[in-house]
Amino acid sequence: MLLKVFNCQLPETFELFTDKVIDRGWVGEIDKNRRCIQGGISRMEARTLAAIILKYNCKNSFETGVAHGISTLAITQAIVHNNGSHYGIDPYQFLEHEGVALSLLREYNLLSNFTLCEGPAHLEAPKLFSLPEKFDFIFIDGMHTFDYKFVDFFYADHLLKIGGFLVFHDLLLPSVKKIFRLIKKSYNYNFFTTSYLQPSIASKVKYTAVAFIKGKSYWYDWPNHFCNLLILQKIANTERSWNYFYNF
Ligand SMILES: C[S@@+](CC[C@H](N)C(=O)[O-])C[C@H]1O[C@@H](n2cnc3c(N)ncnc32)[C@H](O)[C@@H]1O
Known part of the structure; x- marks a missing residue:
């Protein structure tokens, strides 16, 4: 799968809070909901999301899959x-994650600009259609099965x-690759990935072997070791x- 490389860096003077949080390794408040970070995006992925938003002056956004925030x-x-x-x-911010994402936003004084x-x-x-404006930026990282990813995309x-x-x-998950094949053929988007941490054949073989030893699917360890973002820019609405x- 060949993708154009998206070159977008954060301005050097912009201090991204996720760098510090990922370094310290925990989220939440002491004696309340503190826990080690699990399953979050990587430092470089966080920097890429922020860089796109800054460069293109995005003002309204939503994401699926808040988790540790x-x-x-x-x-x-x-x-x-x-x-x-x-x-x-996110259906599980309090049911499973004890509100840690909200604690994190509170810690950095950002809570008033966020709606859970x-x-x-x-x-x-669907409730977001009632807002006066459409969105400049959307991030999809909720439930990872094909059906849920497709509904998120829709x-x-x-x-x-x-x-x-x-x-x-999670571009390296089969469910996202399948969605990507559909979008590429049937929707109006430009497609990009990032220049860093792209999987070489040798490293894919290495992590496939590790997965084999663990008795897991061949792609099991890929998402944790490579940059995993698929970046799409909408060119036009899709009318058919x-x-x-299209059989994808
Ligand atoms: C990989 S985590 C998200 C990590 C987060 N983006 C971060 O960087 O910290 C995926 C989360 O999606 C949430 N989730 C599960 N099913 C969902 C659904 N149907 N809609 C939205 N979010 C869902 C769960 O809370 C789960 O922990």
Whole structure:
């Protein structure tokens, strides 16, 4: 899968809070909900999300999959820099994660520019159509099975402005690759990935062997070791005849 490389760096003077949080390795408040970070995006991925938002002056955004709030912190900080606001959709922020993402935003004084939509994306994303404006930036990192990813994409495509950015985490998961094949053939987007941490054949073989020893799927260790972002920029709305079908 060949993708154009997206070159977008944070300004040197911009201090991204996620760098510090990832270095210290924990989120939450002492004696309340403190825990080690698990399953969040990497430092470079967080820097890339923030860099896109700053470079393209994105003012309104939403994401699916808040969890420990690493992506949420990076996106909200950059959006606030542009005087905008961010929405995060997650059914488990309190059921499973004890509100740690909200603690993190409170710690950095960003809570007032963030709205938590507590519920699964297929129920919460449709509510965002009632807002006066469409979105400049959307990040998809919720439930990782194909059906949920596709539903996230369906709503994101309708909610995104032309020229806006839609970023998927987990490009190395088969479910996201499948969605990518569909989008490439049937929707109007430019596609990019980042220049850093791209998997070489040798490193893919290495992590495939490790997965084999663990008795897991061949791709099991890939998402944790490579940059995993698929960056899409919407060129136009997609309009088709009533019986259009593409077998992907
Ligand atoms: C990989 S984590 C997200 C990590 C987060 N983006 C970060 O960087 O810290 C995925 C999270 O999606 C949430 N999730 C699960 N099902 C969901 C759904 N149907 N809609 C939205 N979020 C969901 C869960 O809380 C789960 O922990």
